Amino acid sequence: MASGDLAVGVVCLSQTVVGLMGNVSLLYHYLFLYFTGCRPRSTDLIVVHLIIANFLSLLSRGVPQTMAAFGSTLFLNDIGCKLVFYVHRVGRGVSISTTCLLSVFQVITISPRNSRWGELKEKAPRYTGFAIFLCWLPYMLVNIICLMYITGKWGNTNSTIKKDLGYCSGEGNNEISVSLCVPMLSMPDVFCVGLMLWASSSMVFILFRHQQRVQHIHKNDLSPRSSPESRATHSILVLVSMFVSSYILSCLLQVCIVFMDNPNILAVNASALISVCFPTLCPFILMSRVSREPRLSFAWIKITKSPKPIINM
Incomplete structure (x- = not known):
């Protein structure tokens, strides 16, 4: 085993283990709040689905890439490769x-009630479930096209398979298929990234105006503290910034892989490592916010002061 493959395997394994532990911890936090009867926020369900998507990305990308880096490249057949790539694309x-x-809901949350978004404060939570459904449906449908171009290496002797993707293979370039598939797969991503950038700029503008309005109050306050909404907004801004930067790098590498007849293994490994960065770091950014939420202490007070026992023996 080459030292480069060993380094890639160790880094990818570390990312996968740390990411899974972080997402499990964050999921446990929200399950604990749910079962202790705390009032959920409109964004809690969105975060839970983000955790599920992180799980899918880590398991379908991090685990196979780690095995391939450690020398096991023939562990998936055609069906396995199609399933792994499809799950990764959906996640x-x-x-x-x-x-x-999440960024759009946060813009609605922190918007003043007299603004054009203020009217959505009461209506937005009722459409959370439908909005999450729309997050899943387009990607589950569009990424079916990936199943046609991904095959396994296990027992495959077809000479038309040219692209080495590590633990799987891809068909050679076809100008017609590339010109049709790339725009179809990219349209939802471009729309979401553009909406994220707009929401982020709106949040920055709202926070800037709010800071100007309360500046005279903070001058007289010896120990000013930001509101929970401001802390949540800062966390989401960090989350969006990290996601957009990793997404751009990942897209550039994937474009190179798509248009190469024989992709460089370095580009394949770098694309895999970058694609796992966001689901690995995402739960820790969100936990930095929830660790300062008062709901956890309220839930503990509610349990300890409950007049009825939880279990009757």
Whole structure:
């Protein structure tokens, strides 16, 4: 085993393990709040689906890439490769759309009631479930096209298979298929990224105006503290910034892989590592916000002061 493959395997394994642990911890937090009777926020369900998308990305990308880096490249047949790539594409797409939805909901949350978004404060939570459904449906339908171009290496002797994708293979370039598939697969991503950038700029503008309005109050306050809404907005801005930067790098590498007849293994490994960065770091950014939420202490007070026992023996 080459030292480069060993390094890629160690990094990818570390990313996968740390990411799974972080997402499990964050999911446990929301399940704990749910079962203790805390009032859920409109964004809690969105975050839970983002965690699910992170799980799909880590398991379908991090685990196979780790095995391939450690020398096991013939562990998936055609069906396995198609399933792994499809699950990864869906998980990646849902990560884009749920992060976009989370940023849009946060814009609505922090908008003043007298603004044009103020009217949506009461209506938006009622459409959360439908909005999440729309996050899944387009990517589940569009990415079916990936199933036609991905095959396994296991027992495959077809000479038309030219692209080495590590643990799977892809068909050679076809100008017609590339010109049709790339725009179809990219349209939902471009729309979500554009909406995220608009929501981020709107959040920055709203926070800037709010800071100007309360500046005279903070001058008289010896220990000013930001509101929970401001802390949540800052966390989502960091999340969006990290996602957009990793998404752009990943897209550039994937475009190179698509248009190469024989992709460089370095580009394949770099694309895999970058694609796993967001689902690995995402839960820790969100946990930096929820660790300061008062709901956890309220839930503990509610349990300890409950007049009825939880279990009757």
